[in-house]
Amino acid sequence: MPETPALSVRNLRVEFPTRRGTLVAVDDVSFDIAPGEVLGIVGESGAGKSLTGTAIIGLLEPPGRVAGGEIVLNGQRIDNLPREAMRHIRGKRIGMVFQDPLTSLNPLYRVGEQIIETIRAHLPMSEREARARAIELLIEVGIQGAERRIDGYPHEFSGGMRQRVVLALALCAEPDLIIADEPTTALDVSIQAQIIQLLKRLCQERGTAVMLITHDMGVIAETANRVAVMYAGRIAEIGPVREVIKSAHHPYTRGLMGSIPSIEGTNDRLTQIPGSMPRLTAIPKGCAFNPRCPHAFDRCRRERPDLMPVDHSLAACWLVAPQSAEARS
Amino acid sequence: MSAEDQGLPMAETSRAATAAPRGILTRIFDSDLWYSFRSSRLVMAAATVTLLMVGAALLAPVIAPHDPYDLRALNLMDSDLPPVWVQGGDPRFLLGTDDQGRDILSTILYGTRSSIAISVLAVLLAIGIGVSLGLVAGYFGGIVDTIIMRIADVKLTFPAILVALLINGIAQTLFKGRLGGAEFWILVLSIGLSFWVQYARTVRGMTLVEKNKEYVQAARLIGLSRAAIMFKHVLPNVLSPVLVIGTINLALAVITEATLSFLGVGLPPTEPSLGTMIQIGNKYLFSGSWWMVAFPGLTLAILVLAVNLLGDWLRDALNPKLR
């Protein structure tokens, strides 16, 4: 790819020092997102998806910290920036959308006040100009009667409308990247699709890269260009969304896919992966997935697999390693 | 982690013999509570001080050099003596004497004893009343709940000290002149009755949450009685906030008892109490007899501080959300 990626994460490691030793919550995670591309990040809760997002935007809560790796935004390294410089990246070059629109907005301030305040924190605009822009943004995210509703309080908006406001807030300084952390999980099913479509359209128009964190494979299938599957703090598999869904290489991904109901009804029963993800305090030796894996063999219990290229994807599984190709069938 | 979790191969018999004590001990020493206890020197110091003071108070009749209850042993010639290290001090009286010639150190020991006894009993009374009412209000709801919580609201209108003063005043009026020794129990009653609301509100709130959980539904389905469900199943789940409030209230009870005695409506002057000692000493402050106030005051402050520290620690350790 000749184009510089909007976001490039290299060997990211997030640690939580605790009294029982250091927990590695995100371990050796690397990926790129091109401008205008949507990268989905999936995994069970606790897999490290959200922490990866929080680490990129520089808002890890102490004692959590980035212990290694690089985060590069449009060619500029941002993981080692001083506090104040990082603040100007947040909101301006990276926008964020959280899971719950009900709690993302300060209940005591009018919606407009919150948008205007954000615009003016990043762009040299007068109050009046910022207000005009806020109204434009609200219209763009599909809020009816934006001129009037800009003076409403968050509780006067429905959940879906609030998430639209949050989208407007994330977009208000035209960022290069949007990190959307479970943006539709808290919404009614009927509204989820609308919000996701809106997010996708707005970012495509602007060429904004999107990191879409979710545990909902359905959302990924509809929206993402590529997908990264995380398990116990590491990326298990990353590749084009079609390939990962149709012909996953990692047994864990196949398990995840088995749990999506398919409309065509080609496979008539949903499968479930037995067991549960290990806690960070008790990650097994070798491949973290080996105790739950139906195909695990000796090497899986001894050595931890790194990401290995297979077709158009990368998968961290010994089954795809060249020398064990025969073991696959 | 118990032996079973680690999958240790142990013979059935030896496991049966050792599992219980090991389980309890490891559970204590492996708990977050114990860890946070060990990790703070301040908390350990507070625990030590509390234990020492409770111990000294319990052993007062044994370790006190004099008996402040023994009026015959008092000698007015010994009154108003300063501590040993001050000019004019008497080696028999380490911390000096009061206006009656009572040994300050001994009186403090006995006074701490009654302060602690009253406070512990009062807090237990408050817990008893508050937890029962809270459970009942939360579990039954409806009119019972409304009545109990309205009473709690009215009670909240008045600070504990005022309620204690009122109850005390009523008791003094009712038993005018015939109190003889009942002051102790009146204090327990008035402090206990002024503290129950907090427990009732907390327990009620938690009961409302607990009673809709599946284990309670299940208990109801298998036909357990309401009382059994409330006390055997709901109660254990609401105990940790009660413990936290109880500890903090204990400090407050010590203060309230001392305050009532200081205001002259607590223990009579013949019964040693920290509050009474400070009240008496206060009269002699201007004549320079600072030790009559200073030592009981210091004892009171240290006792309350230590218990407060323990309470703070318990609150943080049991409920990390509040930190």
Added chain:
Amino acid sequence: MLAFTIRRLFEAAIVMLTVALMAFVLFRFVGDPINQMVGQDTSLAEREELRERLGLNDPVLVQFGRFIWNAARYDFGISYQVKRPVTSLIAERFPATFELALTAAFFAILLGIPMGVYTGIHRDSWLSKLFLSVSLIGISLPTFLIGILLIYVFAVQLGVLPSFGRGEVVRIGGWTTGLLTASGLKALILPAITLGLFQMTLVTRLVRSQMLEVLRTDYIKFARARGLGDRAVNFGHALKNTLIPVITIIGLQLGAIIAFAIITETVFQWPGMGLMFIQAVQNADIPVMSAYLLLVAFLFVLINLIVDLLYVWIDPRVRIYGREA
């Protein structure tokens, strides 16, 4: 909004009625009012006549009605101890307590809120630890001990401030104030600090824990993710949200301050209602006790009502749905 105010007023009335019932029971049934009023040598006939005249033979409900009617007209009977109308006693004493409580409240709020905010934002700075240690000691020292300590240092040792009384007061209509004379102001300092210190610690700790709570919320995280500066996040967003519950508790504490003044007034021989009340308790002066009870409850309910209306003014959610929303 109107419905909200009416509901609040109704609830306040219920509380007042309950307290009135308590005060009445206290007044009527704790000790025999007649015995308290007359001497040992009064004949039975005279007693019976007095009983009839005071209406003590009427049905209890009638007596309660009369009690409330009188209380509503600000008439609480005659003090057993000093044989004067309770209301005139209160009128004499109220200004002293009011000025003391108000000064103490200002002291507690003006110092407590900034300290709480600071310790909430800078959790681990040494100044926060200092503030918290001081506040813990403030909570652990009983009020009367703080008063005695202050007296010992500033009155006995340094001799710069008076240890008792109100100093010179100026009479303005029915009100006496110590705020207009130098000696009155000097006399106010130590009692106000004594009374305010405990409240200040409470406010500090409350603001701090609220601030920590708010700083953990999603909208604060989101405000940071929007790239707002520390100042805008801490003071623009967090502080405003912190102060809403704090206002309620401070309101409750203001009511408590009046009652806590009992202790401070005793230590400093401050001629206020608290001192009057404690003397009434010691002398079983029931009319004074029940009047004080009603008055404290009334002030408390009044403050609560004001706080609730303040709430509506600050919190947009309440403006529409009422407090429970």
